[in-house]
Amino acid sequence: MSVGDRLVSRFDRGETDGYPTGLTLLSGAIAAVVLSPIVWIVMRVLQVDTDYALSIVARPMTVEILLTSLGLVAAVTGASICIGVPLAFLTVRTDLPFRRFWTIAVALPLVIPSYLGAFTFISAFGPGGQLANALAPLGIESIPPVYGFWGTTLVLTLYTYPYVFITTRASLLSFDQQLVEAARTLGTTRWRAFRRVTLRQLLPGIASGSLLVALYTLSDFGTPSLMRLDVFTRVIFVEYNAFGRETAAMLSLQLLAITAVILSIESRIGDSSRGAYVGTGASSGSDTTVSLGAWKAPALAFCTSIVFLCLVVPLAVLTHWLVRSPSQATRQGVGFQWQFAINSVSVSLAAAIVCAAAAVPVAYLAARHRSRLSELFDRMTYVGYAMPGIVLGLALVFFAVYYESSVGDLLLFGVDVTPTLYQTLPLLIFAYVIRFLPQAVGSTRSSVLRVDRSLTEAARTLGRTPAGAFRRITLPLIAPGVIGGAALVFLTTMKELPATLVLHPTGFETLVTYIWSVRESGYYGFAAVPALVLIVVSGLSMVVILSQEE
């Protein structure tokens, strides 16, 4: 029996409390709520004339777009693993100089909205861009074109690999080196030990980060549209621009079908090694730092070039724009206000808290009471993550307005007490929860898996109720995972644009809506200040995420 199998069997043995009906219902309700926008999509699709629908689904372009989208997902995910895993290894396991600094710096690109990244990238490296001009005197006539498939892959990779970095890092930190040593003692070869033990242990971490990368790539429309790559989201966006809401809904449904396929692939990877999460405890103190030796310089160069591309280039371009901005900007509307930052932080914080709370039942059920149903609920929460923000936004517009006009006026002592929903903060936060819940679920699930089941059993033996045992034992132990997940939600909410633009309360400006409006006016330089604030504020919360791991 392999180490992994033994771990799995130990995990399975704990099913003593029977099936928790209440928890299942709660978890199912959460999953159903976050899936509800699909109803709207289906409603719109049903309005499409059947022949027209077939002509769109079957047209050669749709197949081409499908292949491009899948290719992009594969390329970005693969490239993110190639960057994220080595970086995680370097910052956890080696004697890389300034490890703490690099840990924060290479995770920071996560907070830069990829549309901003793409925008500055084109400006720097595009035809006639600043960097292209700077290189021209050096005899470098042409740098490879930034547009198209490879440009999109590059930009998306640079801003999404931190998902893989963070999850792999967490796996590495909780990785029990003694398992490898045990395997080696039992006569396993080094390569076999790596494959059977190390890889098995790291795979779920890598897979859960890769899943977030893959689904982000599938749902992002800003980058492909700036980089002129025809993927599903760009075509959906173009349809919305051309007022083809029904066609757009149909393409969204196809996008969700792809999502389902990706989710099931990840489920298989997760399944084959699910037990690997259960270490004997993260703090196995064996000192296994790898000395880089002659590899120190290349390793530093690798980290430096990543940070240069992801952080220095966009900040330099924004600053350059800021300096070049005309002093008298007549078309400029509103100046930057700190209130925008406060608004951004408060909605993001609220979304993070709600996501954390909703993630616990779903993740706990999926981790502790594995069944097809709990697995399904867990997977269902991921669907909203792959839904383009504009689609989600319009679905909620319809539902909220429909609710408000059908509920009528609720009068209480002659006072109208009808709760308003549309264009309120709760609805906006709800949209964020739909979009970003899986980030909290994933992180929470793996932390539940890491809790030694015998501890809860001991508490139960000593007379605690299941709920009491959960409160006193499990919750404190999974808190770092829950907080880490909440922080990821916080970061992605900070930079979310499309749903925010559709659903924010009138007059409620955030950093990203402000960046959007100055960009729209052509004064790109004015985006520098809010972008810097966005990066600094988000960077601080990055420190929170990473401190949870220690």
Next chain:
Amino acid sequence: MAEYEGDDHRSDATGRGRRQFLKLTGTATGAVSLVGCASNSDESTYEREGSIPDPKTYTVDELFSLEEWRGSGPLIDDRPSEYTGRSMLDLPDLRGELTVYLGGGEGGLYANLMKRVQNTYQDFIVNIREAPSSQLANTISEEVNAGQSPADIFWAIDAGSIGIVAENDATVSLPDHLVSEIPDTYHPTDQWVGVMGRARSIPYNTEEFSESEIPNDILTFAQDSRFNNAMGWAPTYGAFQAFVTAMRLIDGESEARQWLNGMQEQGVNTYDNELVVANRVASGELSAGFSNHYYSRLVFEERPNAPIDLAFTQGDAGALVNCSGTEIIKNTANETLAVDFIHHLLSIEAQEFLATRGYEYPLLPSVPPIGDLPTIDELNPPDFDLSQLADLEPTLQLMREVGAL
């Protein structure tokens, strides 16, 4: 909460008559909370006081502190001394609350104007919601589909978005007195009315071409070898797509296809937006390009001596004058207030404000465009119904087929 320019002086004037108040406070503008809209919209009590005056001719002194509405700089030296139309002073007082969905919004200038109008009155609040115009058009359509839109007015930078909302039966007819001063081209139906014009133009580098060398026929650019590897365009940009829509509907699809293919064979350079096109023309990287007319003005803001000038084609799609337009959303409880508010946007003062600060074409004929821009009549735009710009889908299809998008 968004703060526009200036401080709030409105409370100082409590109890004074409006005309006196206006004269006293000049262009009092202010910081006003935008939070908490919609709540009063059901119980609107606005009744128009007085009536809408007939248009007449005013001298500058008779207008409402015109110099405050005007922008600054050398270009305003040769503004007229008389204007015909309606002055804000003679329009009915605004009272109550309006929600305006602002599509595009010209980077805050439209919002600034609305805030100025708001701050002219004591009991008037305008809530502004800004987003891309096509997105707001979709949003309003969903809202009206599901029940009631919170918007009273939709003001968007392109006639296409305005047109599609009207087509979806989500608007009300505007009264004659509101649209009577605006040329028919800019209110092709009674459902919406244009506010400012935006002309297609050919920005060219004056060191590369003289004005006479720029053809006055858009088709020539796709054929003449002088424009080989010399031109730039921004095909993802809404205004450019509107121009292609116009070409497709005026000249037919095959002609438009041929033109797009021709331009690509000419090696046209592609950019994300037309400000970049204008900038690249000014820097000499391009000899000429396709853009909305006001982008060259924005280049001058940064580089007053930039070697760039504008040419216009004659009577074809290349000379299209698109417009920003307003419409009133169906079932609003504030229809009369909305009408009177749009009257303010079409007043001499508001048109002067937008013309001198944003360089767009005023649609009130007595207010001339800024600087040496030709007037709309001199431009010779094509004979074209702007409502048709909503027919965007086949254009995008075409542009994708030829590989321009």
